[in-house]
Amino acid sequence: MQKNIILAGVGGQGILSIAAVIDWAALNGGLEIRQAEVHGMSQRGGAVQSHLRIADHELYADLIALGTADLILSVEPLEALRYLPYLAPGGRVVTSLEPFVNMPGYPSMDEILAELGKTDRPVLVHSAELAREAGSARASNMVMLGAAARFTGIEPERLEEAIEALFRAKGEEIVDINIRAFRMGQQLSNS
Amino acid sequence: MNRQLLLGAEAVAQGAIDAGLSGVYAYPGTPSTEITEYIQRSKEAREHGIRSSWSTNEKTAYEAALGMSYAGKRSLVCMKHVGLNVAADAFINSAITGVNGGLVLAVADDPSMHSSQNEQDSRVYGKFAMVPVLEPASQQELYDAMFHAFELSESVRLPVVVRMTTRLSHSRAGVERQATLEQNPLYAEYAPERFVLMPHNARRQYQHLLGLQPMLEELSESSFLNQPVEGHGPVGVIAFGIGFNYVMEAKLAHGIDCRVLKIGQYPLPRAQVNELFEACETVVVVEEGYPVYEELFRGYFGSSKIRGRMDGALPRAGELTTDLVAAALGAAAPASTAVPGIVVNRPPELCKGCGHRDMFDAINIVMQENEEHHVFSDIGCYTLGALPPYNAIHTCVDMGASITMAKGAADAGLRPAVAVLGDSTFAHSGMTGLLDAVNDRSPVTVIIADNDTTAMTGGQHSSASGSKIIDICRGLGVDEKHIRTFVPLKKNLQENITILREEFAYEGVSVVIACRECIESAAKKKRRAAATGQ
Numbered sequence: 001m002q003k004n005i006i007l008a009g010v011g012g013q014g015i016l017s018i019a020a021v022i023d024w025a026a027l028n029g030g031l032e033i034r035q036a037e038v039h040g041m042s043q044r045g046g047a048v049q050s051h052l053r054i055a056d057h058e059l060y061a062d063l064i065a066l067g068t069a070d071l072i073l074s075v076e077p078l079e080a081l082r083y084l085p086y087l088a089p090g091g092r093v094v095t096s097l098e099p100f101v102n103m104p105g106y107p108s109m110d111e112i113l114a115e116l117g118k119t120d121r122p123v124l125v126h127s128a129e130l131a132r133e134a135g136s137a138r139a140s141n142m143v144m145l146g147a148a149a150r151f152t153g154i155e156p157e158r159l160e161e162a163i164e165a166l167f168r169a170k171g172e173e174i175v176d177i178n179i180r181a182f183r184m185g186q187q188l189s190n191s
Numbered sequence: 192m193n194r195q196l197l198l199g200a201e202a203v204a205q206g207a208i209d210a211g212l213s214g215v216y217a218y219p220g221t222p223s224t225e226i227t228e229y230i231q232r233s234k235e236a237r238e239h240g241i242r243s244s245w246s247t248n249e250k251t252a253y254e255a256a257l258g259m260s261y262a263g264k265r266s267l268v269c270m271k272h273v274g275l276n277v278a279a280d281a282f283i284n285s286a287i288t289g290v291n292g293g294l295v296l297a298v299a300d301d302p303s304m305h306s307s308q309n310e311q312d313s314r315v316y317g318k319f320a321m322v323p324v325l326e327p328a329s330q331q332e333l334y335d336a337m338f339h340a341f342e343l344s345e346s347v348r349l350p351v352v353v354r355m356t357t358r359l360s361h362s363r364a365g366v367e368r369q370a371t372l373e374q375n376p377l378y379a380e381y382a383p384e385r386f387v388l389m390p391h392n393a394r395r396q397y398q399h400l401l402g403l404q405p406m407l408e409e410l411s412e413s414s415f416l417n418q419p420v421e422g423h424g425p426v427g428v429i430a431f432g433i434g435f436n437y438v439m440e441a442k443l444a445h446g447i448d449c450r451v452l453k454i455g456q457y458p459l460p461r462a463q464v465n466e467l468f469e470a471c472e473t474v475v476v477v478e479e480g481y482p483v484y485e486e487l488f489r490g491y492f493g494s495s496k497i498r499g500r501m502d503g504a505l506p507r508a509g510e511l512t513t514d515l516v517a518a519a520l521g522a523a524a525p526a527s528t529a530v531p532g533i534v535v536n537r538p539p540e541l542c543k544g545c546g547h548r549d550m551f552d553a554i555n556i557v558m559q560e561n562e563e564h565h566v567f568s569d570i571g572c573y574t575l576g577a578l579p580p581y582n583a584i585h586t587c588v589d590m591g592a593s594i595t596m597a598k599g600a601a602d603a604g605l606r607p608a609v610a611v612l613g614d615s616t617f618a619h620s621g622m623t624g625l626l627d628a629v630n631d632r633s634p635v636t637v638i639i640a641d642n643d644t645t646a647m648t649g650g651q652h653s654s655a656s657g658s659k660i661i662d663i664c665r666g667l668g669v670d671e672k673h674i675r676t677f678v679p680l681k682k683n684l685q686e687n688i689t690i691l692r693e694e695f696a697y698e699g700v701s702v703v704i705a706c707r708e709c710i711e712s713a714a715k716k717k718r719r720a721a722a723t724g725q
Contacts, residue, residue, distance in 0.1 A: 010537065027196050027365055036362035038305070039221055039649070044575065046539035051362075060329075060436035062362035065444060065513040067527035079537075084528040102540060107533040115531040170722075 001031075002055035003153040004064040006083045008074040010100045011038075011048045014141040015075060017166070019050050021145060024162035025154045026054040036062040045102055047079060054153065071151040075127070075144050076100045077112045084119070093119045094148040094189070096127040096140065123147050123189050130184045135173075139181035146185025156186060194365035199355055200225035202330040202366050203269075203297050206337025208235055211372035213264035213292070214242035216252035218619060219648035220271030221306035222360040223299035227269055228651070239374065245645075247654040248590070248619040249274035253281040253296070257350075260294040261386070263378030265341050272300040272313050277590065277620070279316065282350070286320040287396045288386050289348040292375050293341035297353045299360045302480050302510040306357075308570075308589070310508065312480035317352045317457060321400055323407055324352040324457040325416060326432035330364040332455065336416065338369065343410065347403060356479050358510065359433050408458045416455025417463060423448050426520070427471030429464065430454065431484065434477035434511055441517035449520070459484065473498060475519055479511050541575050546707030547640055549679035551576045551583040553687040554611070554638070557695060558583075563605060569593040569612035569621075572646045572709075576611070584611055591620025598624065598633045607695040608635045615645040618655035622663060625700070629668040634698045636691075640679075642709035650712050657706070664702045673701035680707065 005022070009015040019035055026033050036051040051064045066085050072093045074080035080095035087093065093116060099106065116122045125147045131140035142163065149156045160179055167175045197205060204226045207215065217227040230236045230243045242259075246252035249270040256268035270278060275298050282296065298316075301307040317324035325340055327333040336353060344351040384392055411417055420439075427450040430438045435453045442449070452467045454460075468474055468488075476485040476499035485499040498504040504519040505511065518524065541547050550573075558564035568574060568584035569592060576583040586596055593610035601608035612621055617639050628635050639660055645651040655663060664674050675694060677687045687705075694701040 011539065023196050023363060027194060032365065033196065034362055034364050036358055039225070039361050044539040044542060044572070045537075047537040059364075060439040060443075061513050062358045062364075062433070062436065063512055065440065065517070065525065067525035068444070078534060081531050081534050084530060087528060089526060103535060103537050105535040107535070111533050115533065 001153055002057070003053070003071065004069045004088070005052040005071045005073060005152065006064060006069045006086050007050040007052060008072060008079040008083050009048060009076050010079065010102070011045050013075045013100070015048065015050055018073065018141050018145050019052055020166055021159060021162045022052060022054070022152060022154065024165060025158040028162070029154065029158055031056055032059045034059045034062045047082060049079075049083060071148060073144060073148040075141055077109070077116065078106065081112065081115050087119065090120060092121065092123065092151050094123040094144065094151065095125065096144055097124050098126070098128050098140070125185060125188060127185070130188070131181050134181035134184055135177035139178050142178045142181040143185035146182035147189040149182070149186050150189060194367050196363050197330055197334070197366045198225055198361060198363050199330050199333050199359040200299070200361070201229045202333040203337060203353065203355070204229035204233070205366070205368065206334040207267045207295065208233060208239070208241065209368060209371040210338045210341045211265050211374045212241055212267055213374045214256070214259050215267045215269065216246050216256045217269040218246050218249045218252055218274060219645050219651045220274050220299075221648055222301060222357040223269050223271045223274070223297065224648045224651065225360070226297055228649075245652050245654065249278040250281055253278035253285070256294055257281060257285050257290070260290040260292040261379060263292045264375045265293040267295050267297060269297045271307065272298060272311050273307060273309065273589065274298075275313055275316055282316065283320045284388060285350050286322045286400060287388060287393055289396070290344060290350055291348070291378070291380070293344035294350040295337065295340045295344060295353055296350055297355070300354065300356045300480055302356055308587070310480070312483055313352065313354045314457065314480065314483050317354070318483070321404060322349045322352060323347070323410070324354055326354045326455050326457070327359070327416060328433050328435045328453065328455060330359070330362070330366050332416065333359065334366045334368070336455075338372075339415070347407065347410075349400075349403070354432070356433060356510065404458065408461055411456045411458055411460040412462055414456040414460070417460045418453045419463060419467070420451040420453065422450040424450075425472040426475065427452070427467050427473070428475045428477055428520070429467060429484070430477040432479045434479045434516070437511050437513045437516040438477055440513040441520055441522060444513065445517055445520070445522035447520050447522065468496075472496065475499060475504060477505065477511065477516055477519070482507070538578060539575060540578065541572065542710055544710045545572070546642060546679040546705065546710070547573045547576060549681055549684070550638070550640055550705040551581040553679065553684060553691055554609070555581065555583050556688055557691040558609070560692070561607060561695070563607070565600065565605065565609070567593045567597040567600065567608070567610045569610075569616045570647075571613035571616050571640070573611060573613060573640050590616055591624055594621050594624035594628065594635065594637050597635045597637070598628045598631070601633045601635050602631065606634065608633070609695065610635060610637045611640060612637070613646070614639060614641040614643065614656040614660060615653040617660065618653065622667065625664065625669070625702075626667045628700045632699055635700055636694045636697070637700070637702045639702060639704045641704050641706045642712070644709045644712050646709045646711060650709065650715065660704060669700050669702050673697055673699065674704070675701070676704040676706055678707050679705045
């Protein structure tokens, strides 16, 4: 088993929490992990991405090679497109449809949807709406993880365990909201 | 299972803690900051009394680490590649004095300049100082290399460099820990013949350093960081640091069969290198950074046997990837989609609500009143003031250069001559330049954007902010009437404009402190207070 996952978003959108959940689940599942992330200047409202690789055998590179990502999981629709060169033939794009506009020239949603539509059965998620339904707009990254769960190569139960472990310190309510958000994303993706 | 998920930087930190570290000294700088932050957060480090607060700059950090080593204990000093320029004087000379307790310099290079102004290769510094350099290829190797580095440092009595690059420093992987070692006891011996670098001692010590070189090469031959990988065919690869990872990925992905020599400890293991070069018709040199050893292998007159960054097999600049290395080994480019044309860049920007925004608004208004409106700036979040919508600063060269460049321009006759730098950068390298301006009565206005933190690297403690800055400026001889403070807020805009206008017009040294807490630190404090129920 080997999965190459690109996590994409804008600095401050919480893609590192998504990475942390997958990492935790993979580590506890005895898998090998490499997860490269962006620190420093670009974190200030710039485009950020994380290359996450998990496998049941030794991994060498921290970066994913072009055309080999099984999944692009993006919490912002334009950012999903930025990393298309990494997508493997047959790889899947799971993206939030909430645009984050902080620069001039942001394209129209129709243009973005047209480009997303060229990929293999993209999973498009109104994550903010679902997160609010789950109990907090801040849980929208867990909605996205839920929607992408079946492409991660990790059992959803293990991902839920990881969410519980990582949010435990913030109290039971926060754990429940995030689990609910995860399941709502999962449901949407499976339907 | 005792695996922990650690960033490369954190693996360095945990390795140092477990290898009997007594103190870490550092100035923040991407991608090295997380080493020290990890030690500061570590419960074990606290229990072991490991000293870990931030230093004022890389030079003070390095010298303090050398002092701790002098007293017999194991010390770690961390910085980014350009930080080593600041610490270079201490570093190079510590190779002449040698060390007592193990002294390890962890330096993080930034090829592709993700968060830096150049991509200088610290291995060159290692060669320059003639000390051992370790360049591990994985997080586990980094962890293990820390034990090795301290041991090596104590056995050859030299500082040892552990070099890593952005990708390894900022990538996580599972790391297995070893049994921890006790700290060294305090043991300072009088050794002026080594540590007083007057010429007669320096000459002898330098001869000693030269004499050590064959032994260092010998030690590289048996290092676990240098390993041949079996293979066949006329093409061989010598792969340095994480270059090795891309070679192995390319071999797997494209079914390439070739010999590989993995290098992770310098000086080079000559016998292993000779063996590879004798066995292969062509050798591809894969270095994450400058073509330091490729140039050496080629020699002045070149060699058609060698491929790498210098003949275009690999790009001359920038970090490596599996794809670049695969192409250099002759693999066909992968099928991959292009980035759609509608995807525009998303450059970083100052946070919404950041005080720097209000400071730049005021500066821009006053500057537009002047025919010349050059603003000399520096390294920090406020460097983002160079981008639209502000376009407010016109230089950013190295830590502290804002004040000294403004001074030089003022000496040349430029008016107004304005410098903008942050509180942490002022403490790092601004103070000495301000003294120069005072001594020369150069008409400069130094605007210190005091947000009470080292914000760009994630909010580390600043060595001087608030009243300390005022005291420093006064102590350096700036006229008290021309040390002004304002709060960069929208409601104060008119008042702030007036202050700037007055000080720009003053024919002498003035300091204007734009004082407002970083909104990120404020938010962090609020979150912490909420979490503890206060």
